[in-house]
Amino acid sequence: MGGAFQFSLSDFSFAFLSILLEGLPFLLLGTMIAGVIDQFLPVRLMARLLPRNAYAGMLVSGLLGILFPICECGVVPIIRRLMAKGLPPANAITYMLAAPIVNPIVAASTFAAFRGQSPLEITFLRLGLGYGVAVAVGIVVHNLPLRRVLRAEVIADIAQPQGLSGGAVAGGTVGRLWGALAVCVGDFLSMTVYFVLGAAAAALFNTSVNQDFIVPLATNDWLATGSLMTLAALLSLCSTTDAFIAATFSMFPAVAKLAFLVFGPLVSLKLVFLYSSVFRKSFVLGLAAGLFVAICLLCIRLRVIGL
Amino acid sequence: MTSMLHRFLTAGVLAVWGAVLLTIYFTGRICAYLHPNFQPFALVAGCLLVCFAFLVLIAPPTANAHAAARSSVWGVLTSLLLVAPLLLAFTNTLDSFGASAVANRVYVQNLAQLPGAQVPAVGQPSGTVEAPLPDDGSGTSQSANTAQDDKYLLPKNKQGQVRAQVVDFLYAAQLPEIREQLENKPVEVIGQLMPAKTNNPKGNRFVVIRMMMTCCAADAQPIALPIEPQHAPDLPDMTWIRVTGKAAFPLEGGQRKPLIQNASVEKTDAPDDPYLY
Numbered sequence: 001m002g003g004a005f006q007f008s009l010s011d012f013s014f015a016f017l018s019i020l021l022e023g024l025p026f027l028l029l030g031t032m033i034a035g036v037i038d039q040f041l042p043v044r045l046m047a048r049l050l051p052r053n054a055y056a057g058m059l060v061s062g063l064l065g066i067l068f069p070i071c072e073c074g075v076v077p078i079i080r081r082l083m084a085k086g087l088p089p090a091n092a093i094t095y096m097l098a099a100p101i102v103n104p105i106v107a108a109s110t111f112a113a114f115r116g117q118s119p120l121e122i123t124f125l126r127l128g129l130g131y132g133v134a135v136a137v138g139i140v141v142h143n144l145p146l147r148r149v150l151r152a153e154v155i156a157d158i159a160q161p162q163g164l165s166g167g168a169v170a171g172g173t174v175g176r177l178w179g180a181l182a183v184c185v186g187d188f189l190s191m192t193v194y195f196v197l198g199a200a201a202a203a204l205f206n207t208s209v210n211q212d213f214i215v216p217l218a219t220n221d222w223l224a225t226g227s228l229m230t231l232a233a234l235l236s237l238c239s240t241t242d243a244f245i246a247a248t249f250s251m252f253p254a255v256a257k258l259a260f261l262v263f264g265p266l267v268s269l270k271l272v273f274l275y276s277s278v279f280r281k282s283f284v285l286g287l288a289a290g291l292f293v294a295i296c297l298l299c300i301r302l303r304v305i306g307l
Numbered sequence: 308m309t310s311m312l313h314r315f316l317t318a319g320v321l322a323v324w325g326a327v328l329l330t331i332y333f334t335g336r337i338c339a340y341l342h343p344n345f346q347p348f349a350l351v352a353g354c355l356l357v358c359f360a361f362l363v364l365i366a367p368p369t370a371n372a373h374a375a376a377r378s379s380v381w382g383v384l385t386s387l388l389l390v391a392p393l394l395l396a397f398t399n400t401l402d403s404f405g406a407s408a409v410a411n412r413v414y415v416q417n418l419a420q421l422p423g424a425q426v427p428a429v430g431q432p433s434g435t436v437e438a439p440l441p442d443d444g445s446g447t448s449q450s451a452n453t454a455q456d457d458k459y460l461l462p463k464n465k466q467g468q469v470r471a472q473v474v475d476f477l478y479a480a481q482l483p484e485i486r487e488q489l490e491n492k493p494v495e496v497i498g499q500l501m502p503a504k505t506n507n508p509k510g511n512r513f514v515v516i517r518m519m520m521t522c523c524a525a526d527a528q529p530i531a532l533p534i535e536p537q538h539a540p541d542l543p544d545m546t547w548i549r550v551t552g553k554a555a556f557p558l559e560g561g562q563r564k565p566l567i568q569n570a571s572v573e574k575t576d577a578p579d580d581p582y583l584y
């Protein structure tokens with residue numbers, strides 16, 4: 001006991017199954033919504049509803065989570081369908097990154113978890129930073145060629161705006177329901193492959209790595225922030241409840257806990273695998289590295305306001 | 308891939324996932340994995356997956372045309388990747404964490420580290436704890452602690468010992484009105500035996516832990532209470548034990564730390580619900 005790494009198949013299996021059992025219903029919900037979007041949402045409707053100006057559109061996309069709250073597992077299949085329905089990729093990515101943070105459920109859980117630890121400030125900063133970072137990434141993506149961002153098959157879906165299913169299946173509403181089922185099942189299986197890989201990686205860290213080793217890092221702002229962000233990525237917690245875990249890192253400074261809360265829902269082991277089902281691997285790695293640096297710098301900078 | 312092969316592989320994968328979810332739910336194993344609030348979602352997802360498996364089998368051919376265009380090898384490999392780890396985990400877990408996984412986690416040993424708890428601010432009147440004491444699933448702690456006038460009353464067992472939960476001691480270290488019910492009094496606490504990792508100057512202490520779950524077992528954290536036994540217990544780690552002794556709250560490192568002194572330890576059965584929430 002006390003080593004840095006100890007593996008037990010039973011413990012790994014237990015943590016792995018618990019992550020799957022917790023996340024799978026939300027992944028299924030996301031793919032069901034994706035199926036409905038694919039078959040019932042008119043092509044280009046989302047694009048028409050958003051402001052014509054691309055940047056204003058991204059600002060609005062970052063707030064869609066308030067109306068359509070969904071956690072990070074469910075949002076990936078949804079944005080894939082929304083892009084196939086004509087939502088610009090930059091807007092879709094802005095929604096994807098913002099929705100798991102900028103939504104009422106996360107606001108309420110963060111406020112509740114941080115009672116006694118400046119809850120209003122932490123909640124406001126979490127949502128504000130999450131929104132700002134999501135919009136910033138959207139702006140960057142807006143200026144990148146699609147082939148550097150999306151996988152080839154996703155670009156093909158966008159080029160063929162009816163979507164992956166080939167559009168509405170003949171036979172009216174019943175036919176569309178069959179089509180929605182096909183899209184839902186197809187998306188569910190392809191996303192679950194990545195989810196299984198992410199859950200396995202998170203479970204391995206969760207049960208095999210001695211977490212006492214990160215505690216000494218709490219004394220330095222840079223190390224504390226970097227280590228909690230890394231921990232957030234490894235633990236792959238759900239954004240609706242991660243605040244309850246973050247609040248318990250009592251020896252860590254508030255800026256580090258804030259970084260944990262902003263970075264975790266955007267980049268985690270689980271999500272890196274899920275993102276890879278839609279985005280190019282190089283983009284996913286660049287996104288992860290860029291967000292790590294940006295959020296770390298932003299959060300440490302917040303020391304100036306006494307956080 | 309032939310349409311028929313794709314159809315059966317897809318339906319098979321969905322059926323296996325649905326069956327695993329429903330089996331875990333209906334055998335009660337779900338309680339070991341998920342917070343009660345999340346358990347119904349697993350049931351719904353399991354039912355939906357089984358339904359979808361059936362619907363995939365009877366769906367019109369056009370609905371599966373695109374996915375069936377992939378190669379047979381890819382389809383079989385994907386199906387294996389989806390099913391094999393799930394079944395391997397399903398059949399190789401004891402539905403609880405062993406000693407090494409618990410030892411790898413940071414022990415929660417004060418109220419500030421307790422998920423969802425509020426540390427009372429300096430000068431805040433005692434007895435105004437906004438967060439309720441966690442539920443241990445047995446109803447004992449909640450019913451005992453949901454007392455009038457914000458005062459938590461801890462129950463006693465037949466021997467007159469105060470029956471407390473591990474987490475009660477964390478609150479007691481911060482809140483005088485709970486501490487006065489425990490300090491220097493005979494107490495009884497049930498939990499799992501683990502070695503003390505810190506705060507063990509003479510090397511004669513161990514801790515009794517309860518796992519506290521926020522959403523799922525993967526995020527459960529061990530809430531630990533140090534014990535100074537009369538005799539070192541000769542039991543394996545993670546054994547469920549009943550500890551009786553005298554509660555103390557010595558000042559260590561400038562803070563009150565809960566401790567059970569002169570403790571007797573005996574093996575006991577696991578409670579119906581091993582988690583605190």
